Amino acid sequence: MSYILEQLNLEKSYIVSLRREFHQQPELSLKEFRTAERIEEELDQFGIAHSRVGETGVLGILRGEGKGESVIVLRADMDALPIQETNRVSYCSQIDGVMHACGHDAHVACLLGAARLLAANRNAFGGEVRLIFQPAEEIGQGAKPFLEAGVLEGARRVFGLHTAPDIPSGQVGLKPGLNNAAVDHFKIVIRGKAAHVSTPQLGIDALYIASHIVVALQALVTRCTSPVEPVIIGVGRLEAGTTYNALAETAVLEGTTRTISQESREQMQKLVTDTVQNIAGIYGGSGEIQWTDFASALINDPLVCQEAAEVVKRIWGDGRVSADRKLSLGGDNFAEYILHTPGAYAYLGTGNPKKPNTLNAAHNGNFDIDEDALTLGAGLYAGYVLRPE
Numbered sequence: 001m002s003y004i005l006e007q008l009n010l011e012k013s014y015i016v017s018l019r020r021e022f023h024q025q026p027e028l029s030l031k032e033f034r035t036a037e038r039i040e041e042e043l044d045q046f047g048i049a050h051s052r053v054g055e056t057g058v059l060g061i062l063r064g065e066g067k068g069e070s071v072i073v074l075r076a077d078m079d080a081l082p083i084q085e086t087n088r089v090s091y092c093s094q095i096d097g098v099m100h101a102c103g104h105d106a107h108v109a110c111l112l113g114a115a116r117l118l119a120a121n122r123n124a125f126g127g128e129v130r131l132i133f134q135p136a137e138e139i140g141q142g143a144k145p146f147l148e149a150g151v152l153e154g155a156r157r158v159f160g161l162h163t164a165p166d167i168p169s170g171q172v173g174l175k176p177g178l179n180n181a182a183v184d185h186f187k188i189v190i191r192g193k194a195a196h197v198s199t200p201q202l203g204i205d206a207l208y209i210a211s212h213i214v215v216a217l218q219a220l221v222t223r224c225t226s227p228v229e230p231v232i233i234g235v236g237r238l239e240a241g242t243t244y245n246a247l248a249e250t251a252v253l254e255g256t257t258r259t260i261s262q263e264s265r266e267q268m269q270k271l272v273t274d275t276v277q278n279i280a281g282i283y284g285g286s287g288e289i290q291w292t293d294f295a296s297a298l299i300n301d302p303l304v305c306q307e308a309a310e311v312v313k314r315i316w317g318d319g320r321v322s323a324d325r326k327l328s329l330g331g332d333n334f335a336e337y338i339l340h341t342p343g344a345y346a347y348l349g350t351g352n353p354k355k356p357n358t359l360n361a362a363h364n365g366n367f368d369i370d371e372d373a374l375t376l377g378a379g380l381y382a383g384y385v386l387r388p389e
Contacts, residue, residue: 004117004383005315008375011113015374018042019109020091026080026098026105029136032056035078035108039133042112046119048131054145060131062118064385068126072385073152073341074114075160075334076107077137086365087357101367103163103350106374108133110161110348113378118385129385130155140183140294143336157304158343159384160334161377164325165359167349169370170316172380173325174309174346176302181230181258182265183294183331188213188276190240192285194249203247204284207240210251212279213287214238217255220271231268232258232329258329260297298335304344311383316376348377 027035036056043050043060050060056078085092085099093099100106115131130151136142152158167173190210195203217233225231233255240251257272259265273289280287309321325347334345350369352358357368 015113022105058133064125070127073158075132076111110377114381164347171349180298188253190251206251207248295331295333301342
């Protein structure tokens with residue numbers, strides 16, 4: 001597999017230019033129309049057949065001409081975030097209020113780089129490679145349409161990666177077992193009755209009820225869950241009222257839960273729902289809650305981690321892979337693919353102290369990556385397909 005490294009070095013400028021192009025033209029979840037078109041244009045150049053999954057998802061199909069009949073699925077997400085970029089770089093986002101602040105531009109560039117390399121080396125592998133360019137990961141969507149389209153039918157392995165500023169550039173995190181928490185989204189609507197603040201007895205204050213709910217939800221974690229099992233309940237939005245001197249008639253809260261077991265996931269949904277309804281009822285109002293499943297817990301298959309680690313070793317040598325990355329309560333719906341097919345999600349180190357912004361956490365206006373890591377990402381995708389079985 002030594003020839004892969006040589007070819008990747010030749011492809012580096014191509015992969016970097018793609019990443020910068022996508023970074024300059026970010027698109028929000030389910031609106032990745034230009035991104036999808038550019039992916040299709042590149043796949044056409046490689047002679048890779050493709051089709052749309054939903055409005056903006058792209059599925060590429062590449063048949064090998066060598067020995068073997070394995071089906072390998074590679075996945076990259078492609079949506080950006082509603083964040084204003086504050087970096088001062090030549091490839092800064094050109095879309096006001098929208099930014100690739102989570103590395104999805106890099107994921108797409110790496111997978112396209114791998115697709116280009118694989119297309120040029122069809123005789124080096126057999127079977128089929130399915131390339132998933134998935135929209136809407138940031139809002140917990142995008143994976144389900146691919147699953148419903150049967151993209152994992154007959155697949156032996158599924159593999160993906162994500163940038164990681166907490167891992168040094170040139171290193172890869174491949175941890176067997178639990179890596180990321182399950183993520184659920186909730187939206188709460190509190191209904192009360194408007195009245196002047198001077199006559200509170202004539203109304204029902206939805207804002208007051210909502211405030212009690214926010215505080216009570218935090219108590220669920222400290223008093224109703226095991227202190228040795230991580231659980232998060234976060235409320236990120238609360239909107240209520242229309243003027244300073246009236247009781248709010250309605251209040252809307254949005255938030256998320258993060259859990260690491262199906263038992264605690266179900267328990268938290270019941271506890272949160274009961275808390276909302278009971279507190280609203282105490283003060284004469286009503287509470288409705290809507291749950292949305294964003295992602296299951298992400299649990300890497302140990303054998304697939306071992307296989308991917310061997311790819312890194314064969315191409316780049318020893319000392320590049322870490323298997324002890326700390327558990328993250330962030331989520332990723334790549335987890336849904338692993339539920340169906342043995343797979344692994346690798347964390348691609350992109351942090352470089354010589355480039356300070358590459359050390360910033362994701363979802364930050366100053367987020368950036370060390371682009372020297374892109375060839376490692378592309379090589380990991382391609383190398384997993386080309387590795388001897």
